[in-house]
Amino acid sequence: MYQRLVGKLIYLSDTRPDIAYAVSVITYPVLHFLKGTPGKGILLKKHDYLTLEVYTDADYAGSIVDRRSTSGYCTFLRDNLIT
Structure with missing residues (x-):
């Protein structure tokens, strides 16, 4: 479960530059942020x-x-x- 989460966060750091630094520092608060901002990011x-x-x-x-x-x-x- 942890490896899948880390893999998803690595992918997000490439596609969501607004959270690239946060991905390298924290885990669960980043997921909370993503849940609240589904329309943000690179389309x-x-x-x-x-x-x-x-x-x-x-x-x-x-x-x-x-x-x-x-x-x-x-x-x-x-x-x-x-x-």
């Missing part, structure tokens, strides 16, 4: 042409001090940064 229609671009990069053990890795990603929808 994705079937007949529209959408361009989705995702960029990612990683630096494995790149820190000289502690050998920690750094990674990141960004997602663009129609030239708009959403995550």
Whole structure:
């Protein structure tokens, strides 16, 4: 049950940029917010042409001090940064 909830919240963080930070910090208050705002978010229609671009990069053990890795990603929808 917990894994399904986390999977849904990860999906929502990509499609609902207004709650992306909250998803990384809290769980149940986010669900309460979503229940009260069903009409908000990015509308994705079937007949529209959408361009989705995702960029990612990683630096494995790149820190000289502690050998920690750094990674990141960004997602663009129609030239708009959403995550």
